[in-house]
Amino acid sequence: MTTRRTVLASGAALVAVPGVAAATAYWPDATNWAGREPGTAGLDPVKLSNAIDIAMADRSNSVMVLRGGRRVVERYAAGITPASRQEIASAAKSFVSVLLGIAIDQGRIKSVDQSAADFIPQWRNTPQAAITLRHMLTMTSGQEFRDLALRGVVGDQFAINAAAPQAVLPGTRWAYDTATFHLLYHVIARAAGEPFEVFAQRNLLDPLGMADTGWVTNVGQGAGGPVTNYYSARCSARDLARFGLFAQRGVRWEGKQIVSGTYLRAATSPSHELNPAYGYLWWNNAKPGRGAGVGAGGAEASGYRFDGSPRDTFAAMGAGGQVVMVVPSLDLVVVRQGQNPGGAQALPTLLASVCAAVKA
Numbered sequence: 620m621t622t623r624r625t626v627l628a629s630g631a632a633l634v635a636v637p638g639v640a641a642a643t644a645y646w647p648d649a650t651n652w653a654g655r656e657p658g659t660a661g662l663d664p665v666k667l668s669n670a671i672d673i674a675m676a677d678r679s680n681s682v683m684v685l686r687g688g689r690r691v692v693e694r695y696a697a698g699i700t701p702a703s704r705q706e707i708a709s710a711a712k713s714f715v716s717v718l719l720g721i722a723i724d725q726g727r728i729k730s731v732d733q734s735a736a737d738f739i740p741q742w743r744n745t746p747q748a749a750i751t752l753r754h755m756l757t758m759t760s761g762q763e764f765r766d767l768a769l770r771g772v773v774g775d776q777f778a779i780n781a782a783a784p785q786a787v788l789p790g791t792r793w794a795y796d797t798a799t800f801h802l803l804y805h806v807i808a809r810a811a812g813e814p815f816e817v818f819a820q821r822n823l824l825d826p827l828g829m830a831d832t833g834w835v836t837n838v839g840q841g842a843g844g845p846v847t848n849y850y851s852a853r854c855s856a857r858d859l860a861r862f863g864l865f866a867q868r869g870v871r872w873e874g875k876q877i878v879s880g881t882y883l884r885a886a887t888s889p890s891h892e893l894n895p896a897y898g899y900l901w902w903n904n905a906k907p908g909r910g911a912g913v914g915a916g917g918a919e920a921s922g923y924r925f926d927g928s929p930r931d932t933f934a935a936m937g938a939g940g941q942v943v944m945v946v947p948s949l950d951l952v953v954v955r956q957g958q959n960p961g962g963a964q965a966l967p968t969l970l971a972s973v974c975a976a977v978k979a
Contacts, residue, residue: 719803
């Protein structure tokens with residue numbers, strides 16, 4: 620018999636909805652998203668309400684909790700609506716991870732072990748040709764990123780970031796490197812042979828019904844004229860919850876496979892011993908690891924990323940406490956957006972409190 624103690628100690632795994640066949644699982648449609656009272660969803664109403672009250676008081680703009688795919692909690696601060704698009708900062712990294720997996724499924728990219736130099740000409744016939752897409756997905760590329768702008772690039776982001784020197788050998792250092800990550804937007808576009816946002820709309824946003832999501836970009840000036848520089852995404856709490864539900868359900872949306880299960884399992888599991896808490900641009904709770912140091916990760920310290928929550932928890936996280944946290948074993952998706960919360964443990968505490976409210 621499975622108990623809460625067993626669930627909390629379990630290893631990371633991507634699982635289907637507990638006790639629910641995929642054919643009978645509830646999916647929100649484009650206009651309606653069914654709600655459910657906490658008690659009938661197997662959650663303690665008082666414990667859950669207390670957890671959400673604390674989160675909202677801690678500078679949250681929106682908090683959502685799904686169980687069984689249905690809305691159990693949906694709370695907004697003044698001026699924020701279900702359609703309000705809010706920037707999700709580095710939580711968009713997990714969107715890009717899924718899109719790269721889709722490009723692999725479609726044969727546009729050979730595998731995560733393909734040399735990134737196949738898409739970044741500046742790295743060909745240099746030591747950087749040893750950098751694979753896996754290194755870029757896992758923050759182990761070894762690139763020097765400290766002097767690169769993360770916003771408002773006036774030139775060609777792709778050319779500037781690709782020209783950065785290599786600091787250490789790939790695969791020998793984990794460092795939270797957003798500038799090198801930004802190259803992956805361009806890698807996907809080059810692999811797909813079309814603008815990144817077109818590929819993303821057709822293969823991820825439209826299939827999941829993410830109608831209130833857009834990309835954070837600016838126009839820079841490259842050697843050949845204007846270029847698009849990519850940074851993050853803006854989306855509603857409901858769209859972020861849709862993304863989390865898709866991942867929690869095991870890569871499908873209403874029976875349609877979005878990305879391979881093998882890829883997403885790898886993406887949401889420990890990817891290396893340099894930081895076991897990090898997968899392919901996703902955070903996980905399977906083993907103790909390190910935080911991002913700034914923004915999404917809070918203080919850099921060893922430990923479980925979501926202490927007090929099940930080991931199969933994984934999450935897309937961004938600066939300021941933008942997050943979708945997924946707990947497959949408890950059939951939970953928890954979204955939080957807003958301003959930077961009061962401490963590095965605010966998000967783990969929120970999730971642990973919601974998990975503690977689960978009765979059955």
